[in-house]
Amino acid sequence: MNRKTLVLPVVAGLLAPVLAACGSTDGAGDGGDPIVVGVASQIEATEAAPAPLDPAQAYDVDAWNMLRGTLQTLMRLPRTGTAPVPEAAESCGFRDTQNEQYRCTLRKGLKFSNGHALTARDVKFSIDRMLKIDNTSGPVSLLYGIDKVETPNDSEVVFHLKKPDATFPQKLATPAAAIVDSEVYPKDRLYKGFDLIGSGPYTLKAEHSSDRVTKAVFTKNPQYKGGIEVKNDKVEMRFFGDSGAMEKALRKGDIDVMNRGMSPDQIKGFENARGQHIVLQEVPGQEIRYIAFDTKDPKVANKAVRQAMAQLVDRSQLVRDVYAYTGDPLYSLVPTGLTGHINSFFNKYGNPSVAAAGKTLQQANITTPVKFTLSYTTNHYGSSTAKEFRALQSQLNDSKLFDVSIKGVDSWQQFRADSRAGKYTAYGMGWFADFPDADNYIAPFIGKGNFLNTPYRNSRIESQLIPATRQQTDRNAAADGFKQVQNALADDVPILPLWQGKQYVAARDDITGVGWALNSSSALQIWELGHGVAD
Structure with missing residues (x-):
């Protein structure tokens, strides 16, 4: 089947993406070369912001895309729609009519990538840590509505809110509520550098030059237990100084996917690039x-x-x-x-x-x-x-x-x-x-x-x-x-x-799952990408 480039209107941000790349997906995720995603931005450590991959500091789209692949949250956004679904949690819900008490039960057997067990204590530690560090350059304001967190046992977490908040489940689906290892992360200061210890679908190895990330390698996490179906074994993110350099890499085949920061001229050029084995997809x-x-x-x-x-x-x-x-x-x-x-x-x-x-x-x-x-x-x-x-x-x-x-x-x-x-x-x-x-x-x-x-x-x-x-x-x-x-x-x-x-994704035409690559919050879902068969 020929691949179709789909143009979707912006309607409520809820439309289900349709797979841009048909083709065979046989062998997608079964080893082989990694899927390479280009990013026309920089992730760097500075004196003012020394911990770009610590959830307590990270608050930009590129850093969050890295955290979503490596750190679990209790809830997550689904493939389609805006109602969050359980992720590290087995179930979650309000336990009162005023939307002031929210209780979650964890999945059994959760582990961090270093082998440490993930328990309710780590969830409470992560939330308390975010509030204690209170880095106002980070996403802490999303959690300001929490009064206290209780852990009745190793598998249950109870959030008591200061005021009713029907949006709280959505906030638990963001990296602001990412779960970190209480045995690794300091409770009252930032975890500096580019290392990540998490329980998400991937482990991460970040390569950097001086204080700037040059490449991030995501490898499928064998310890992962959650609701995400991972379609590949390895993804690389490569960072470019501008979208022009990233476009050249895509056309040469050095990268497989690019999405953010495309200029109008690039978008127009990609619309006519099918003969060069590139497809462009517009998504809500x-x-x-x-x-x-x-x-x-x-x-x-x-x-x-x-x-x-x-x-x-x-x-x-x-x-x-x-x-x-x-x-x-x-x-x-x-x-x-x-x-x-x-x-x-x-x-x-x-x-x-x-x-x-x-x-x-x-x-x-x-x-x-x-x-x-x-x-x-x-x-x-x-x-x-x-x-x-x-x-x-x-x-x-x-x-x-x-x-x-x-x-x-x-x-x-x-x-x-x-x-x-x-x-x-x-x-x-x-x-x-x-x-x-x-x-x-x-x-x-x-x-x-x-x-x-x-x-x-x-x-x-x-x-x-x-x-x-x-x-x-x-x-x-x-x-x-x-x-x-x-x-x-x-x-x-x-x-x-x-x-x-509007959001666009340009990809080589042997990459599948492009239509699912961005969710309703425009977050990059690298686990949806796979290898297929080119036209």
Whole structure:
């Protein structure tokens, strides 16, 4: 059967991927050459972030993809849909009607890759450790709702929550709740370096040059007991400085798969590469891009400045001229397709208007042009990022209301550290959901300890609206609360949403499982990949 390149619409992020590569899968995973996955990004240890593969620090898509293959969580996202299923757990569930007590029973015979038994004590240790270290550059905020963890016996774990939280099972499916060996990991400090001891489907050996990972080798873990069916014996991740170098490697056959950071020109080229034994697959994606503000910086502290930017930014032009329609304009932090999404920014500001922006600034007695620097990272979100920020600079400056300069930062880790330290007035960021729920596009950005460490506060969102949505097990019932949050954010503009990305995977045509390679949170599922027969 000829392989089919499937194009899927973004509908609720729930559509089941359809296998892009038909062909025979005989022998897939039965030894032989490893499947090689290219990554156009860098994982590095820095003084500010010395433990890039410790769950207490790791909080970017590439590091999480490595953790998902090697460390187990109690729950995991399934192949399709958004309702988590047991992984290290045999069963989990709320034990009260208020969604405040959550109990899990572990699978029997769980072991870490070093042979140590995995018990409820390790689960409690892992959660307590995350909260004790409290590394605010990491994903600890996902677990802030936990009051205490109890272990009645070696196989049971009970979570007591501070407040009702219907999204808690989703949080247990993220690497924030990854289970580490209590005999190996220190309880009160980071586990530095690039080693991982886990109980997941693979063991990991990371090769590095100085403080940067160059290759990661995932070998099928014979000790693994969980719900994942592993389709291969070995996967290699190779890290590239840019997507151009990664494309050359794919076309030469040096790597088998690439997915993130592809430029529009590359996507177009891959669409016509069937004769070169390459297939391109589009899958549902809910990655978002946005501008974040230091709302205490005098240059943008007055929300009228941020509102004027919202009235000037032309998202459609960005999507058309920079990204060649490989994304869609985004008018809310919550992407289209998720329950609760509304176009709050369009509803408030409408189409781009210099006149409206000028009036907003004039009424607030803001002297124009407003001068500041817009910062971005050059090597984390793809080669088109620089072009995007040149376009944003032109949109703002052509209005004569702004005098914006732009600054690219080469090191992602340094960019993250500096943004969290308040060194940027405004800066570009992206977000890959921890879990596919509107809550995860709102709560991480609001309140004390937020992901961006921004000073923006909104007591109504924090103390009323988010807690109310978390009481709703039926997420449709939470939609009205999410609508109110989005309207409030559109008014205050602590973050300015830009566009929502589509997800693409390019692979050699003898690789099977490409259609399952990304789940509903755009997480890379390397265990789905296998060797087949080329056309």
